[in-house]
Amino acid sequence: MFGTLKMHLGRFRHGVHPPEHKALTSHLPVRRLPFPDEIVLPVRQHAGKPARPIVKPGDRVERGDMVAAADGWVSVPIHASAAGTVTDVGLWPHQDGSYETAVRIAVDPNSAQAPRARLIPAWEGLAPKAIVEAVRHGGVVGLGGAAFPTHVKLSPPEDKPLDAIVINGCECEPYLTTDHRMMVDYPDRVHHGIRIMMRVLGVDRVLVGIEKNKPDAIERMRETAPKDLDVEILPLRVRYPQGAEKMLVEAVLAREVPSGGLPMDVGVIVQNVGSVASIAEIFETGLPLIERVVTVTGRGVKKPANLIVPVGTKIRDLLEACGGLTDDAREVVSGGPMMGAAIANFDAPVMKGTTGIVVLRDVDCEERTQMPCIRCGHCLDACPVFLNPQVLGKFAMNSRYDEMADDHHVWDCMLCGCCSYVCPSHIPLSQLFAASRTALRKSKATA
Amino acid sequence: MNPSDILAAVLVLGGVGLTFGGLIALANKRLKVWEDPRIDGAVDLLPGTNCGACGYAGCRAFAEGLIQGEAQPAGCTNMGEDGIQDVAAFLGVEAGAAVKRVARLLCAGGSNVALQRGDYHGRRTCAAAAAVAGGGKACTWGCLGLDDCADACTFDAITMDAHGLPVVAPALCTACGDCVDACPKDLFTIMPLDQHLIVQCKSMLEGDPAEDLCQVACTACGRCVDDAKPGVIAILGGLAVVDYSKNDKTGPEAIQRCPTGAIQWIEYAQFAPAREPAGSLSS
Numbered sequence: 001m002f003g004t005l006k007m008h009l010g011r012f013r014h015g016v017h018p019p020e021h022k023a024l025t026s027h028l029p030v031r032r033l034p035f036p037d038e039i040v041l042p043v044r045q046h047a048g049k050p051a052r053p054i055v056k057p058g059d060r061v062e063r064g065d066m067v068a069a070a071d072g073w074v075s076v077p078i079h080a081s082a083a084g085t086v087t088d089v090g091l092w093p094h095q096d097g098s099y100e101t102a103v104r105i106a107v108d109p110n111s112a113q114a115p116r117a118r119l120i121p122a123w124e125g126l127a128p129k130a131i132v133e134a135v136r137h138g139g140v141v142g143l144g145g146a147a148f149p150t151h152v153k154l155s156p157p158e159d160k161p162l163d164a165i166v167i168n169g170c171e172c173e174p175y176l177t178t179d180h181r182m183m184v185d186y187p188d189r190v191h192h193g194i195r196i197m198m199r200v201l202g203v204d205r206v207l208v209g210i211e212k213n214k215p216d217a218i219e220r221m222r223e224t225a226p227k228d229l230d231v232e233i234l235p236l237r238v239r240y241p242q243g244a245e246k247m248l249v250e251a252v253l254a255r256e257v258p259s260g261g262l263p264m265d266v267g268v269i270v271q272n273v274g275s276v277a278s279i280a281e282i283f284e285t286g287l288p289l290i291e292r293v294v295t296v297t298g299r300g301v302k303k304p305a306n307l308i309v310p311v312g313t314k315i316r317d318l319l320e321a322c323g324g325l326t327d328d329a330r331e332v333v334s335g336g337p338m339m340g341a342a343i344a345n346f347d348a349p350v351m352k353g354t355t356g357i358v359v360l361r362d363v364d365c366e367e368r369t370q371m372p373c374i375r376c377g378h379c380l381d382a383c384p385v386f387l388n389p390q391v392l393g394k395f396a397m398n399s400r401y402d403e404m405a406d407d408h409h410v411w412d413c414m415l416c417g418c419c420s421y422v423c424p425s426h427i428p429l430s431q432l433f434a435a436s437r438t439a440l441r442k443s444k445a446t447a
Numbered sequence: 448m449n450p451s452d453i454l455a456a457v458l459v460l461g462g463v464g465l466t467f468g469g470l471i472a473l474a475n476k477r478l479k480v481w482e483d484p485r486i487d488g489a490v491d492l493l494p495g496t497n498c499g500a501c502g503y504a505g506c507r508a509f510a511e512g513l514i515q516g517e518a519q520p521a522g523c524t525n526m527g528e529d530g531i532q533d534v535a536a537f538l539g540v541e542a543g544a545a546v547k548r549v550a551r552l553l554c555a556g557g558s559n560v561a562l563q564r565g566d567y568h569g570r571r572t573c574a575a576a577a578a579v580a581g582g583g584k585a586c587t588w589g590c591l592g593l594d595d596c597a598d599a600c601t602f603d604a605i606t607m608d609a610h611g612l613p614v615v616a617p618a619l620c621t622a623c624g625d626c627v628d629a630c631p632k633d634l635f636t637i638m639p640l641d642q643h644l645i646v647q648c649k650s651m652l653e654g655d656p657a658e659d660l661c662q663v664a665c666t667a668c669g670r671c672v673d674d675a676k677p678g679v680i681a682i683l684g685g686l687a688v689v690d691y692s693k694n695d696k697t698g699p700e701a702i703q704r705c706p707t708g709a710i711q712w713i714e715y716a717q718f719a720p721a722r723e724p725a726g727s728l729s730s
């Protein structure tokens with residue numbers, strides 16, 4: 001029914017357009033970060049069940065060796081991103097402020113960091129199931145931030161037929177240029193990954209959504225697009241949160257994902273350009289997901305850069321490699337400024353889902369006093385999923401969480417922060433909803 | 448207007464009223480459910496706060512439990528000794544005995560002893576702060592000190608001390624458990640007052656890493672395990688854990704060599720309050 005609808009809007013409804021600040025790094029080619037002295041690999045760095053450590057202190061690991069095995073279907077293994085010796089398997093600071101079991105590896109300074117000799121499977125000769133299995137063993141997760149295991153996405157249930165793959169090159173978060181540079185510097189790898197995905201899913205239509213503020217990425221992706229495949233590069237209006245998969249599906253295919261549903265409910269699968277490239281990498285180098293592109297940016301860091309960073313590099317080392325913090329640096333955020341999380345401990349490592357590190361200065365994070373809601377309705381016009389943040393906010397401030405879930409769809413909120421961004425009374429709506437959902441989860445767990 | 452219209456209206460509406468009134472009267476007679484009148488009497492004597500500390504859904508449910516003999520008046524933690532005697536006398540039952548229970552905070556890391564790694568700016572509630580890099584305190588398990596528990600407490604039993612730690616006034620605490628639910632770090636627990644040996648720490652780190660974050664952290668050194676009677680204390684997940692099924696064997700000797708003071712022998716109140724709460728009943 002939808003397949004015949006060959007139109008796209010190039011836009012979704014509502015949303016906001018915050019200042020982009022991408023010029024700090026959008027022109028800088030990706031370069032490689034030298035290996036740090038120590039790598040810390042938390043077992044929980046993907047959505048789903050944490051991995052299970054399989055090494056012990058004293059073990060020697062080569063680059064690409066598995067150090068933690070997947071624990072269940074919605075879980076992925078974790079691999080050493082540098083050769084060295086395991087020094088500890090224990091608690092280590094995590095980006096979210098907690099302590100999490102992590103494998104610590106003292107990197108061998110004399111190692112050539114060459115991976116072990118390995119067989120690289122030729123995917124053209126493999127059955128789709130075997131390709132998915134290879135992706136699973138490679139520990140590939142969505143690199144757009146949520147870190148959802150890619151092999152699960154590549155195994156849609158049989159009753160959900162797919163007719164399109166949407167590749168997410170929006171990168172709507174301000175400051176970040178990770179996906180942007182991926183498309184400019186490695187477009188062939190992205191297209192290679194797209195080809196593999198089409199084979200796995202048996203889908204012959206691919207749409208790549210790229211916001212119009214990345215003309216060089218659009219051009220490079222068009223130049224390198226394979227002629228034999230139906231891969232369409234779609235320039236999209238610049239609007240946040242277009243990189244959220246449900247918004248992107250609306251923008252490129254004019255299909256609405258139902259409340260509580262997934263894009264596969266409307267016959268679509270959405271994959272970030274970085275994840276697509278790492279699928280390709282498995283069949284190009286045979287290496288699992290052990291490094292990723294991270295944008296280190298913001299005016300609070302001396303030398304902003306787009307870097308290929310071994311997963312497990314401490315944020316401290318990463319910031320040092322970028323010249324360190326300026327004197328007026330105030331806040332370090334993992335991810336973009338809209339949805340990212342503040343970091344309090346620089347010992348926390350870069351993870352598979354870390355898209356960027358943004359350092360804001362004093363002047364960038366002006367403190368605002370919360371004032372009463374004046375019912376202007378700006379938040380309703382901003383909310384991309386058509387909730388009523390104003391009413392939800394009132395409930396949240398009065399701890400009436402059950403009504404938020406039952407009557408006002410707080411679980412459809414993706415915490416994009418548009419409502420907080422537009423609120424003239426500076427009510428931290430998104431933060432209120434995040435806390436409400438934590439409280440709801442807690443009461444559900446104890447009930 | 449024709450006077451007969453008014454008469455008609457009065458008659459019709461009056462007739463409808465009488466008919467339904469009669470139906471209600473009939474229903475009241477035929478469908479009446481007999482309820483023990485002592486329930487209402489007992490409810491009048493109970494505090495009426497519906498705090499839930501007795502384990503029942505509210506004061507009325509507790510009163511029903513009393514009548515059915517499932518509960519004893521002492522199960523109410525909120526009406527004091529006199530109130531318990533009044534209810535017992537009214538119902539002609541034993542008052543029963545219950546050890547007073549209070550909320551205990553399993554963290555002693557006030558701002559004077561705990562390392563602060565980040566500076567949280569934003570909505571001043573623990574729940575909101577906990578979502579931002581854990582709230583800025585270096586110890587991820589520790590108390591954030593932003594008053595969520597004090598706000599949740601119906602009985603004003605919790606006040607914040609000078610170092611941002613909530614102080615529970617045992618005399619006012621009814622053990623209702625609202626603070627247990629309010630704390631995003633799960634630091635409160637309801638304990639009987641006769642359990643004196645308390646490990647005031649939840650940090651899972653061991654040794655120096657734990658002490659680096661907080662001067663009063665449990666470092667899992669194991670001295671208390673050796674000092675206490677066998678089997679009373681064990682080290683589990685980086686913490687000394689007291690086995691309260693052996694509560695009668697506990698004694699203050701266990702805390703003597705604790706290097707950080709994480710384990711304490713507490714007779715009554717946990718920390719010194721900044722000020723005595725208003726309307727205090729403490730004797």
